[in-house]
Structure formats: C-alpha cells, structure tokens
Amino acid sequence: MPDTNKVRKVSIIKNTEKPIQNYRFISQTIFMLITIWIGIEYAIFIFRLEGNALEVYRPSGVESFLPISALMSTVYYLRTGIIHAIHPAGFMIFAGIVAMSFYVGKSFCSWVCPVGFISELVGDFGEKIFKKKISMPKFLDIPLRTLKYLLLLFFASSIIPMSAIELRFFLDSDYNIAADIKMFEFFRSLSQFSFIVLMSLLVLSVLFKNFWCRYLCPYGALLGFIGLFSIHKISRNTETCIDCSLCDKACPSKIPVSKRKLVISDECTSCVQCIDVCPVKDTLEFRTLPAKTYSNKLVVLITAVIIFTLILSAGIISGKWNNSVSTAKYKELYENRNSLGH
Template identity: 45%
Template sequence: MKFDKADNFRIRPLRRMVQIAFLLITLWIGIEFAIFVSQLEKGGHPTISRPPGVEAFLPISALISLKYWILTGVFNEIHPSALVVLLIILATAILLKKGFCSWVCPVGWISELLSGLHKIVFGRRENLPRWLDYPLRSLKYLLMFFFVWAVFGQMNLESLRSFIDSPYNRVADIKMLKFFLEMSATTFWVLIILVFLSILIPYFWCRYLCPYGALLGALSWLSPFKIHRHRESCIDCSKCTRVCPSYIDVHKANAVYSDECHSCWRCVDACPVKDTLYFSITRRKIKLTRISYAVLIILFFVLGTALAQITGHWQNSISLDEYRYHIRHLNDSAHGHNRGQVSEYGNSRQYEQQLEK
C-alpha cells in the first residue's frame, strides 16, 4: 500500500531541501537567542522573546528531564522543550529508524559535506578496514551507555530535582551559547581535528563518536519499517551497497536491520531496477514513498512542537529578572558544573533571595 503516487523525485534533492530547512530554522533560533542574551547582558529589555527551540542543544538536561518525567509524571518547567524535542527524536527513531540523522540533524548535514570533500581529495571513498572499523564504532555506544548509566543508573529522585533546579541547569542554554561564541583554544582545536578526521574518514563523528546516534540506532531496532530487497528482481549490481554511507551490504540483505542504517534512501535511488528496494513493513504490506517519508519526518516535529505549545510544555518558567541575575553571576561557582556531584549543587533558590532584595 502506497501513501502517495508522486514518487518520481530523486531522494537526494528532496532530502537536501528538508535538511536545509531544518538548518535554517536552527540558525534562526541560534541568532535569536544570541540577540536575546546580548540585550539582557546590556541591561535592556529584550526586543525579542527567548526561542524555546534552543533547548534542543541540551541533550543531557533533556535526558535527566526524561527520567524525572518517568518517575513523577511531571514535565519540569526549567527546560521543557528540551524534553519535547528529545521525545520527538526518539519517536522518529522508533517508527522511521535513524531518519533524524540524515534528514534533520545539522551535524549530519555537515558530515555529508565533509564526506564530499573526502571524495574530492581522494577521488573515491576510502573505508577503514573492518578490524579497525568495528572497535571504533563501539566508542559511540560506550559514550551512550555512560550517559544513560549516569542518569538512569546513578541519579535518584533527589539528585534529579537538585540538578533540574540548580543554577547551572537554569543557565545551561546560556552556557551552551557561550561555549560556541567564546570558544576556548582547546575547543577550537578539538573541532578542527574532528573536521580533519571527517574529511579523512567520512562521517567520522556520526559513525564513531555520536552518542545520540548510538541511542537512535538502538531504538531503530524497534522500527517496523526496513529497507527491503526484492530478491527476484535484484540483478546483483551492488550499486546500493557502494553508495551506502554506512557501508551496509544492502545487496546481500533481504531486509536491512542494521542499527547503522539512517534511512537516507541512497540505496533506493541507486537501484536501477524499479521497486527492487523499498522502505516498508514486512515485504510491501505498507510501503512508504520518498515524499511520504519526508512528510512524516516533518510532521513529527511540527505536530510535536504544536502539541507542546498547546499543553503548556514549550516555554520555560524563568523570568527576565531571573535571567538577568544569572547572567550577572554566570561565572560564580554556584553556576558551575560540579562534575556529576549533583547532590552538591547547593541552594538552588539563593537567587530568589537576591531578587527580593
């Protein structure tokens, strides 16, 4: 069953349009937030509102909020949209595999551009040998397990509340902005090295280091949708395998179950025989087309954020006066990260006493 008949689009330009749209939204949110913080720092009244979408860059806070929500049923009011965005992304992985990575994520888009430079430099795609590729791929899962273990295995309800309500978490969005705008030399050179490695080894960050991608890959096993191959019409040209950015042997699989598949659809586009490769549930029973997939990815984010706004789970509860206080004391020890010692954040309400004076 097809959801639409207009499936004559090549996937790359369609996916690129979706990527650029999300990239522009991300840049717009970042610029708005930078202006908002700058105006507060100057002591004036912001001419624009703080964009809640900036919390999408706070995955650790979102993960902590997720456990708090599971235990208490309460959306914390400090960074509610961080949890909303996390839930949307997790939902896309469960239904549509790792489509977030190849259709939405700005870092994924940058990785694609750098992989293009790799091809220009080397003339063809150079892959790491399997004996090195497999151990390196485990790094992102180790990082993922560390973060999941630190939050779900180590933090009790008291420590969750302590972190969520701490001065550090309240200004996590501002600290994230400062991280990029006031980049240290160490951070700068780490980014340069990652860029270099991503040109030398395509998708280096995404394939070997991204814990977010590892989490989505694990959840993608739950997805009912897979890339399927119709064996009877397959001519074994292996074009699908050669274009796969995740190095999956698509031409040998009846269905692609790999957690490395991020639903970029390149294999489907590369296949010279119509309907030999397709994205579906159990062998053509429910088949998604390219446009259907793109629409679903977009709808997840549009409807998810709309629902959050309707239910009051999008804007945070931090007032402008409180933001001004935090900005003035941004470098105080109370606003620093205690290296995981969440029970030692101190009196997270001390700023209220200051505001009352």
C-alpha cells in the same frame, strides 16, 4: 557476477521511480536555516542580557542542544508523569526525535539534524577533493563505532538510576537553567584545546564521511538502537535483485544492502540513497512491519518529518515549550555564569 538471466529480465522492469535526495536536501536545509535563526536570536538574547535590557527573549529551540538535560527530563517524566518546567522544549524535541526513530530508524540524522547535515556536506567536500571515498580501515572502524555507545552508556548509567527527587534537584538547579548560557560561553571563548579538538573533528570529517555521526555522537547511538525496533525497514526482493551492488556503493553507512533481505542496522539513517540507485523496479522498498505491506519511500520519510514537527507543535500549542524563568533570574545567572557548577 551479475546473473545474466536476471539482467535480461530487469531491462523490462526498470526502476522509473524518481530519486528523492532533493527532498532530503530541502528538509535538511530548512532545519539548518531554523537552527541558524535560533542561533541569531540566542546571540541577541545574550547581548541584551549584557546590555542590561529590561526584557529579554530567549528562543526555546536552543534546548535542542541540551541532550543531557533532555534525557534527564525524559527519565523524570517517565518516573512522575510531569514534564519538568525548566527546559520543556528540550523534552518535546527529544520526544519528537524518539517518535521519528520508532517510525523509521535514524531518519532524524539524515533528514533533520543540522550537525548531520554539516557532517555530510563536509564529507562530500572531502570526496570532491580526493576524488574518491576514503574508508576507515576495518580493524579501526568497528572499535571506533563502539565509542558512541560507550558515551551513551556513560550518560545512561549515570542518569537512569537517579530517583525522581535527585533528578528534580538537578533539573531545578541554576546549573541546569543556565546550561545554554554556559554552552554559548563555551563556543564564544573557545580554549586552545577545544579549538584543536574541533579542528581535528573537522579534518577527520573531510577525510572520513560522517566521522562525528558514525563514531562519536551518543544521540546517534541512542537513535540507532531505537531504530532497530522501528516499524519501517528497507527490504530487498531477492527474486528481482540482479546483484549489481549499486546499493552497497551508494550507502554512506557502508551497509552491505545487497546481502540483506531486510536492512536491520543501527547505522542505517534512512537516507534511501540505496533505494534511489537501485535499477530494478520494486526491488528495494520500505516494508511496514508488522503488517508486511510496502510503502512509498517519499511518503514514509515526509510522514516521519511531519511526526517530528507535529510533536513540536503540540508542545508549543499546549504551553510546554517556553519556560517561565524571569529576565531578572537570567541576568543573575549570566553574571554568575563562571562560578556555576564549581
């Protein structure tokens, strides 16, 4: 039951700060358009390879879809201090995402990631159709949430013990150089089984908002773990909170914000929908640790996106973005794509 004394008190200190979901939508849309642009350029790259063009241009941004290679490059960098030359853009994008997560949780998921954006839009569509939010039963929700950690554990336990020589052997391999070509081929010649899996994921995402992100994305698992150590956390002022639970209802990650003093959760994506709906001034805010100062939500999130963009720009300016694989090598790999890795 809401505390009536508190309710009286808040009618004086109503939250007049504007919601920032429009800014989030703009950020997601911009990164989605960039991704579509990269996809178009990549398709042209493949068509030119097929057409035996003299020179081909491969957009390096496609390496954002090679997270395993990026993780291996990162471990290689930590071992040797060298950014491996085959997928440098993948390494820089990964570094940008990690930096963003240390700054403010899984903000990449709800402010940048195109897969997270699609997942959210599909979930919104489902809520419109069914006119309510459908939740996974609790007895399934918790075990399903561990799936993404098991996937992360599988990749991490395979990659982290590898020596620098083993890592370099893989990173230099034709299989790694052609990883994006193989990914393109996977989607272009989708098998019946893969099609059924993708369609099942789509249906599940309509039914359960953010199904992929919440249960299966190993990237999200890693960022959620890093986010536990991020310097910005959402803090609730228990003195002014009127226990209206609006924050709990707004949270797409089903975090009981109204029961927390500080939101420390691997599922929090820093979407700030909870702060946006809170009716009381200065009750839900970003707290900057360890200084324990409070920061404006829009400033925090825009800074996170700027950090990500700056790291990518640093990669482009310093020449750690495009690889030096020749057109002739790409043609050779493209011709032999079906035998790579066998």
